[in-house]
Amino acid sequence: MAVVTRDSEPGAAAGASRPAAASRLLASMAGLDWLAKIWWAFLSISLFAGLWELCWAMGWADEKLLPPPHIFLSNIAEQGRYFNTATRWQVGQSMTEGPSAFESVLITGAATTGRVFAGLVIASVLAIAVGVLVRYYRFFDRLVLPTITLLSPVSPIAWLPVAIFLFGIGNAPAIFMVVVALFFHMVLATINQIDTVNTNLINVARTMGASKAQIYGRVIVPAILPGMLQVLRMNLFGAWMVVLVAESTGVGYGMGQVIMLARNTFNPSLVFFTIAVIGVLGFTFDWLLRLAQRRILYWLPDTAERLRVL
Amino acid sequence: MSSEDAPHFSSRDAVVCRGVGKTWAAGTKRAHEALTDIDLDIKPGEFVVFLGPSGCGKSTLLYLIAGLEDATKGRVWSFGDLVETPSPQRSLIFQETSLFPWLTVWENVSFGLSIRGAGKEERRTVAAEALQRVGLKAAMDKRPDELSGGMRQRVAVARALAMRPKVLLMDEPFAALDVQTRARMQDFLLDVWRDSGASVLFVTHHIDEAVALADRVVVFTSRPGRIKTIVPIDMPRPRNLFSREAENLRIKLTDLLRDEVDRAFAEQEAFAVPA
Ligand SMILES: Nc1ncnc2c1ncn2[C@@H]1O[C@H](COP(=O)(O)OP(=O)(O)OP(=O)(O)O)[C@@H](O)[C@H]1O
Numbered sequence: 133m134a135v136v137t138r139d140s141e142p143g144a145a146a147g148a149s150r151p152a153a154a155s156r157l158l159a160s161m162a163g164l165d166w167l168a169k170i171w172w173a174f175l176s177i178s179l180f181a182g183l184w185e186l187c188w189a190m191g192w193a194d195e196k197l198l199p200p201p202h203i204f205l206s207n208i209a210e211q212g213r214y215f216n217t218a219t220r221w222q223v224g225q226s227m228t229e230g231p232s233a234f235e236s237v238l239i240t241g242a243a244t245t246g247r248v249f250a251g252l253v254i255a256s257v258l259a260i261a262v263g264v265l266v267r268y269y270r271f272f273d274r275l276v277l278p279t280i281t282l283l284s285p286v287s288p289i290a291w292l293p294v295a296i297f298l299f300g301i302g303n304a305p306a307i308f309m310v311v312v313a314l315f316f317h318m319v320l321a322t323i324n325q326i327d328t329v330n331t332n333l334i335n336v337a338r339t340m341g342a343s344k345a346q347i348y349g350r351v352i353v354p355a356i357l358p359g360m361l362q363v364l365r366m367n368l369f370g371a372w373m374v375v376l377v378a379e380s381t382g383v384g385y386g387m388g389q390v391i392m393l394a395r396n397t398f399n400p401s402l403v404f405f406t407i408a409v410i411g412v413l414g415f416t417f418d419w420l421l422r423l424a425q426r427r428i429l430y431w432l433p434d435t436a437e438r439l440r441v442l
Numbered sequence: 443m444s445s446e447d448a449p450h451f452s453s454r455d456a457v458v459c460r461g462v463g464k465t466w467a468a469g470t471k472r473a474h475e476a477l478t479d480i481d482l483d484i485k486p487g488e489f490v491v492f493l494g495p496s497g498c499g500k501s502t503l504l505y506l507i508a509g510l511e512d513a514t515k516g517r518v519w520s521f522g523d524l525v526e527t528p529s530p531q532r533s534l535i536f537q538e539t540s541l542f543p544w545l546t547v548w549e550n551v552s553f554g555l556s557i558r559g560a561g562k563e564e565r566r567t568v569a570a571e572a573l574q575r576v577g578l579k580a581a582m583d584k585r586p587d588e589l590s591g592g593m594r595q596r597v598a599v600a601r602a603l604a605m606r607p608k609v610l611l612m613d614e615p616f617a618a619l620d621v622q623t624r625a626r627m628q629d630f631l632l633d634v635w636r637d638s639g640a641s642v643l644f645v646t647h648h649i650d651e652a653v654a655l656a657d658r659v660v661v662f663t664s665r666p667g668r669i670k671t672i673v674p675i676d677m678p679r680p681r682n683l684f685s686r687e688a689e690n691l692r693i694k695l696t697d698l699l700r701d702e703v704d705r706a707f708a709e710q711e712a713f714a715v716p717a
C-alpha cells in the first residue's frame with residue numbers, strides 16, 4: 133500500500149508520506165474491525181437460523197406452522213405480491229401491473245420506516261420542548277404537568293380510535309400513534325434528566341453571570357442530551373411496535389397491514405418473511421441512531437469496552 | 443439584629459459576614475444546622491484560609507459568600523453590596539470537579555467570556571494565558587475526560603482566574619494533588635494573588651497548606667460551625683516552612699483542630715447511643 137502511495141504521489145518526500153501511509157493502514161485496520169462486526173452479526177444470525185433449520189430437518193418444527201428461513205425466504209417474489217397493496221389494488225390496476233415484488237417490499241418498508249422516523253422526530257422535539265418549558269416556567273409546570281402525568285400511563289392502543297376519528301386513514305394516524313406512544317414518557321424523562329443535572333455545573337454558570345436562558349441553553353440542554361438520546365433509543369422499539377398496530381388496524385398500508393393479511397389468510401411464510409424485514413429495518417434504524425449518537429455526543433468516552441477486562 | 447435593618451453596609455471590605463447562619467432544609471423534619479453566628483471581615487487583597495473538621499460548614503460558608511445559597515440568618519456583603527445572587531466578581535472553585543464535559547479545556551476556561559459574548563479569538567487568547575499559568579497550555583484542545591483529576595482541578599483554577607474575580611473562593615482545590623504539584627500550585631496561587639490583588643478564601647484540611655498560604659487562618663468548631671479562633675500569620679513571604687515560627691504555628695493549629703475533631707466524633711457517638 134505504501135508503495136502505491138509513493139508511486140501515485142511522486143512529489144511527496146518519502147519521510148512525509150510515511151505517516152500518511154501509516155494512518156491509511158490504520159484506517160484499513162479500522163475497516164477490518166468493522167468487517168469483524170459484520171461477520172459476528174452474520175454468525176449470530178446464522179446460528180439462530182441454523183438451529184431453526186435443524187428443528188425443521190429433525191421434523192420437530194412443522195413447516196406449515198413454523199416454516200424455516202430457507203422456505204420463507206425462497207419465494208420472495210411470491211411474498212412480495214402481498215406488499216404495497218395500496219398501489220396494487222388500486223381501482224383499474226391489474227395484479228401484473230405496478231411495482232415489482234421487490235419494489236413493493238421496499239416501498240412498504242420505506243413507508244413504515246418513514247412513519248416511525250416522522251413520529252420519533254415530532255415526539256422528541258415536542259417532548260424536549262415541553263419538558264424544558266415545564267422546568268423553565270413555574271406556571272407552565274403547574275398548568276400542564278398534571279395532565280401529562282395523567283395521560284402517560286394510558287396505553288397507546290387506547291388512542292387508536294382517536295387517531296382514526298381525527299385523521300381517518302393514511303400516514304397521519306400512524307404517525308400520530310407513534311407520537312402519542314412516545315410523547316408523554318419522553319416529557320417525563322426530559323424533566324427527570326433536567327432534575328438530575330449536576331448542580332455544580334449549573335452553579336459554575338451562575339457564578340459566571342449566566343442568565344437563566346443561557347444556563348438552559350448552554351448547560352442544561354447539552355447535559356441532558358446523552359440521557360435523552362438513550363431515552364430515544366429505548367423508545368425506538370416502542371415506536372416500531374405501535375406503528376405495526378396502527379397499520380394493522382387499517383389506518384394505512386405498511387408492514388403492519390401485511391402481518392394482518394398474513395394472519396387472516398393463514399400464511400406463516402408471509403408472517404416470518406415480514407418479521408425478518410421488520411427485524412432488518414429496526415436493526416438498521418437503531419444502528420443509524422447509534423451512529424448519530426456517537427456523532428452528537430462526541431465528548432462521551434466509549435464505555436462499552438470497559439468491562440471486557442474483567 | 444441590627445444588621446437586618448441596614449440595607450447597606452458602610453464597610454467596603456471584600457467580604458463582610460454578620461450573624462450568618464445556615465440551616466439546610468429549614469422548616470422540615472430534616473432541618474440541619476450547618477453554620478451559626480459567623481462574623482467575619484475580609485479585607486481587599488487578603489488571603490484567608492478556612493480550617494475545620496469535615497462537615498463543619500466550610501463549603502456552606504463559601505456557597506453563602508458566593509451567593510449560590512441564601513443564608514437563613516444574618517447577611518453577607520461584598521464591597522458594600524448585599525450579596526443576593528452570584529456574581530462574576532466572586533468566583534468559586536468547587537470541591538468536586540465541575541468542568542463541562544462537552545467543551546474542550548480552553549472552551550471551559552473561557553466559558554465566562556462566552557457568556558458575555560466575547561469573540562473566539564479573544565476567548566482563545568485569554569484561555570491560553572490562564573492555562574499557561576496552571577501549566578496546562580498544551581492540553582488546551584483536550585476534553586476534560588482525557589485529563590487526570592489534578593489536571594482537571596487546575597483547569598478549574600484557570601477558569602476561575604480567567605474571570606478576573608475580586609474575591610476568589612477556593613474549596614479544597616488542591617486536595618487531589620501530589621505534594622510536589624501542590625507546592626507548585628501554592629506558589630503559583632500566591633503569584634496570581636499578588637498580581638491580581640484579589641481576596642482569596644481558601645478551604646483546606648492541610649495545616650501545612652494553611653501555614654504556607656494564609657494571612658489569617660479561620661479555625662471552625664465542629665458542626666454547627668462557628669468561628670473558634672482566627673490565627674493571624676505575619677511571617678513574611680516567601681515563607682520558610684521549616685522555621686521555628688512555622689513549626690510553632692503548625693503545633694498551635696493542630697491542637698486547635700484536634701480538639702474540634704475529637705468533639706465531632708464524641709458527638710457522633712452520643713448520637714449513636716439511643717437516649
Ligand atoms: N445541599 C445540602 N443539603 C443538605 N445538607 C447539606 C448540604 N450541603 C451540606 N450539607 C450539610 O451541611 C453540613 C456542612 O457541610 P459542608 O459541605 O459545608 O461541610 P465542609 O466543612 O465543607 O466539609 P468537608 O471538609 O468534608 O468538605 C454537613 O453536615 C452536611 O451534611
Ligand SMILES: [Mg+2]
Nearest residue numbers: 500501537613
Ligand atoms: Mg467541603
